[in-house]
Amino acid sequence: xxxxxQLDFAALSAAVLACLACGLLGNLLLLTRQSxxxxxxxxxxxxxxxMGFIVTGTRATLPMVLGAMAAAVIxxxxxxxxxxxxxxxxxxxxxxxxSGMFALGIVLIEVSGARAVDLDVDCVLYGQLEALIWPAxxxxxxxxxxxxxxDMPQETRTLAGVLALTLAGLALLWKELxxxxxxxxxxxxxxxxxxxxxxxxxxxxxxxxxxxFWAVGSILVIAxxxxxxxxxxxxxxxxxxxxxxxxxxxxxxxxxxxxxxxxVPALLGxxxxxxxxxxxxxxxxxxxxxxxxxxxxxxxRRVAMA
Amino acid sequence: MSPTPSALELRNLSVAYREAxxxxxxxxxxxxxxxxxxxxxxxxxxxxLLKAALELVPRLSGEVRFFGQELRQARRRIGYLPQRxxxxxxxxATVLQVASMGRYPRVGWFLPLPRAERERARAALAEVxxxxxxxxxxxxxxxxxxxxxxLARALALEADLYLMDEPFAGxxxxxxxxxxxxxxxxxxxxxxxxxxxxxxxTAPQYFEHVCLLNRExxxxxxxxxxxxxxxxxxxxxxxxxxxxxxxxRPSSPLRQPxxxxx
Numbered sequence: 001x002x003x004x005x006q007l008d009f010a011a012l013s014a015a016v017l018a019c020l021a022c023g024l025l026g027n028l029l030l031l032t033r034q035s036x037x038x039x040x041x042x043x044x045x046x047x048x049x050x051m052g053f054i055v056t057g058t059r060a061t062l063p064m065v066l067g068a069m070a071a072a073v074i075x076x077x078x079x080x081x082x083x084x085x086x087x088x089x090x091x092x093x094x095x096x097x098x099s100g101m102f103a104l105g106i107v108l109i110e111v112s113g114a115r116a117v118d119l120d121v122d123c124v125l126y127g128q129l130e131a132l133i134w135p136a137x138x139x140x141x142x143x144x145x146x147x148x149x150x151d152m153p154q155e156t157r158t159l160a161g162v163l164a165l166t167l168a169g170l171a172l173l174w175k176e177l178x179x180x181x182x183x184x185x186x187x188x189x190x191x192x193x194x195x196x197x198x199x200x201x202x203x204x205x206x207x208x209x210x211x212x213f214w215a216v217g218s219i220l221v222i223a224x225x226x227x228x229x230x231x232x233x234x235x236x237x238x239x240x241x242x243x244x245x246x247x248x249x250x251x252x253x254x255x256x257x258x259x260x261x262x263x264v265p266a267l268l269g270x271x272x273x274x275x276x277x278x279x280x281x282x283x284x285x286x287x288x289x290x291x292x293x294x295x296x297x298x299x300x301r302r303v304a305m306a
Numbered sequence: 307m308s309p310t311p312s313a314l315e316l317r318n319l320s321v322a323y324r325e326a327x328x329x330x331x332x333x334x335x336x337x338x339x340x341x342x343x344x345x346x347x348x349x350x351x352x353x354x355l356l357k358a359a360l361e362l363v364p365r366l367s368g369e370v371r372f373f374g375q376e377l378r379q380a381r382r383r384i385g386y387l388p389q390r391x392x393x394x395x396x397x398x399a400t401v402l403q404v405a406s407m408g409r410y411p412r413v414g415w416f417l418p419l420p421r422a423e424r425e426r427a428r429a430a431l432a433e434v435x436x437x438x439x440x441x442x443x444x445x446x447x448x449x450x451x452x453x454x455x456x457l458a459r460a461l462a463l464e465a466d467l468y469l470m471d472e473p474f475a476g477x478x479x480x481x482x483x484x485x486x487x488x489x490x491x492x493x494x495x496x497x498x499x500x501x502x503x504x505x506x507x508t509a510p511q512y513f514e515h516v517c518l519l520n521r522e523x524x525x526x527x528x529x530x531x532x533x534x535x536x537x538x539x540x541x542x543x544x545x546x547x548x549x550x551x552x553x554x555r556p557s558s559p560l561r562q563p564x565x566x567x568x
Contacts, residue, residue, distance in 0.1 A: 031397060087324065139456035172416050178409050183393045189360050190411045190463065239317045239398045 005137035008258075010156045011129045013019045015280060016254035017159035018212035021166045022221060023228030023250030025205050027242055030229040031181045036091055036204070037079070038225035041209045042097035042218045044075030046105025054112045065158070072206030075101055077157055081196070125216030129258075132156060155215040162211040169204050170243070173197065178239055220277040227253060227284035234288075234295040249287055256283040310338045311374030313467040313498035314359060319368030321351065321358045327521065328354045334523050339496045341489055343503040343529075346519035347542050352502040353389065355519065356469045360386055372467060382411055385465030389472050390453050395445050401455050402440040405431050408462025430462040430545070431455070435484055450481030457485060468492065470501040474508075486512055497525050509533065 002261050022038070027047035037184065048071025059070055075097050082093040136151035143149075149157075170177070180187045184194035205225070212221050232245035257280025265274050292298035314336040321329040328351040336342055344352045357363045357369045361377055372380035385408075408430065409423040431437045434454040444452065453473065460468055473489075474482055489499050489512070500517075503509050509516065510529050517526040518533075518541040525537045 033394075175410065175413075175419060176415065178399065178403070179410060182397045182399060182404070183388065183407070185357070185362050185388050185392060186386060186407065186459070188362055189381075189384070189388075190407075191381050192410060192415075233398075236397050237445070238400070239403065242398050 001137050002137060005139070006134055006260075009137065010134040010153050011132040011276070012255060012258050014132050014156045014159050014215040015129060015258045015276060016251055017156070017163050018208075018216050018220070019224045019228065019254035019280065020247060021159065021163045021208040022212050022224035023210055023246050023253070024166055024170060024243060025201070025243060026225040026227075026229040027175060027232070027246050028181060028201050029205065029225060030233060031242075032198075034090060035226045035229075036094050036240070037076075038205060038209060039222045040079065040094040041072045041075055041206050042213055042221040043098040043204075044101040045069075045071050045206075045210055046102050047071050047108055048074075048105075050105050050108040050112065054108070056303070065214065068210040068213070069206060071101065072210055073203060076199070076202035076206060080195075080202075126156075126275050126277045127213070127215050127220065128275070129216055129237035132215065157209050159215060162208055166204055166208060169200065173200065177201065216277045216280070220280055223281040223284050224250065224253070224261075227281075227288055231284070231288050231291045234291040236297040237297065252287060253280050253284040257281070264296060311371070312336050313338055313373060314469075314500060315371040315374075316355075316359065317369040317371075318452075319355070319358060319370065320366040321354050321363060322366055323354075323363075329358065330522050331525055334517055334526055336500055336517070337498065339498045340492070340515060341493045341513045342498070342500045342515040342517060343509045343513035344500060344517045344519055345503055345506065345509055345541070346524075350520040350541075352519055353471050356471055356500070356502065358388070358515070360384070360469065383466040385460040385468045387456055387460045387465040387468065387470040387473055390449065390456060390475065392471075395447075395452060397444065399444055400440065401431065401436060401442050401444060401447070402427060403459045404444055404455050405436075405440075405462055408459040411463065427458070427462045430458040433461055434458045434488060451475040453477050454481055454484060457488060461488065465497070467498045468500070470499065472502050472504065474503065474505065506538070 026035070026038065029037050040272075045068035048067035048069070049064045050067075051071070052067025055067070077095045078097045078110070079090075082088055082096065083090055086093070088096075130156055132153040134148075134152055134156075136148045171238040176187075176192055177200075180194040180197040184198075187194045187197070209221050209225070212224060216224075228249040229242070231249040232242045235245050236242055258276050260283060261274040261276040261279040264270075264279070265272065268274035271280055310520055312335040312351055314334075316332050316334045319332040320327065332351075332355065344355065346352050354363060357373050358365045359372075359377075370377065377384075398466050402424065406419055406424055406427040409419065410436065413419055413423055428437060428440060431440055434457050436454050436458060439447065439451065439455075444455065447455065453476075457473065459471070473485055477485070489501070492499055493514070501513070503513065510533055514529055515527065516529050518524040518537055520541050520543070524541040525532045
């Protein structure tokens, strides 16, 4: 048990926390048909990460996270600016911004020599979940021992903070976000500025993306943003249900994917481990297929309507 | 400055999408109360006029006053009914949740909806005959029922001026009747309703005032004085159909004067 806490608990928590924060916010993107925004943001943070590294010259987490968040917010603002000024469709604006900023990040890596100092591509794509360990854990009592908790990897603690921020934002703006997502014109007409609210969503998504990105990589970020919300959409027609089911799906995806990454190689007798972030995306895809096949709003509804 | 300020006054309002002008120098004083139709051909800028007044689309120039005030001061007195097709009806929300949005200005930011406010929204649903559907998902409603839910949401605002964008578009006969009853009640209560309306045959029956619009105001005023074949052909530029012209003949059964609803 102590071994589990030391070797797996921090990583498992990071996975579940990242999936929960992203999965809950993903609902707001899905319901406003902006799911691609997560992909845009997770690519756009790259130049910010590199700038954080260049400015400080170290791989310290804080400056890079700050740089990434600045880049994410800039990307989100650029996207909404391009949409309004050029009157481009959202997908087109995102495509322009995120490919441009990702390319800028690659160029910055090349010209700054950051590549030599292990800002490596694998870490960006898959994250470093396996590196999250908690050597200070001595048993279950460590879970409520402040000294031991302070020794948790910073990624896990950051993700816990981000999830708390996400939950606070959703609780505080519950009715406002629903209003702006459903009918932005009406929201504006009664003085609930939808532009300000969508900016709040963008900032929350950016923060969650960056924190999750750090722990679990860019592939999982987009899967965690889209998959839980999509699964819930197939299972419920209620707004509260959408968030509750997406939360359950996010936990299943995070814990199931992490567990599968350990269990599957053992079952198949493989001599190398499987990537946890990749397995989470696989689990999410599997859940999505189940929801489509058996959920009340998936395949069966279409059959019933035909 | 008149003693009773107009519910909606536009001064030299101009709006353009990209380069194309949609509204050019529109000046219009809507009556202080009663039912007013905005009538004009497709692309005349009818919906844009409402949206520009509410600052939902940017305007190039011009001023807008509601009851003699800026939008910001008068917002609580204004109720907007967007086009039904402007939202995604697959959105996971119930009929009551949508109607309750009309109470949000009373609740304010951050707070959950109190039970009393929810009951006000329920009463608004009852007014349009949708009380039995309160728990229903909005995607399961017919077009006419969806329009009634939008109307209930607007009623829940308890506004003095309603700006309605095609309230009769694509609704069944029963819904049309229900909506007109509600509009007449609002008129009797001294509220002002300004509605974009595209059916020339019913316009004189339903509305007391009219604003004929085609990128600029062609004519505006009381229905009998303004809703003439000459003015209409100026508005539509000779694009009136035979059917519409028939409806406008003085002898037409469609041109009965507005009857008070018992």
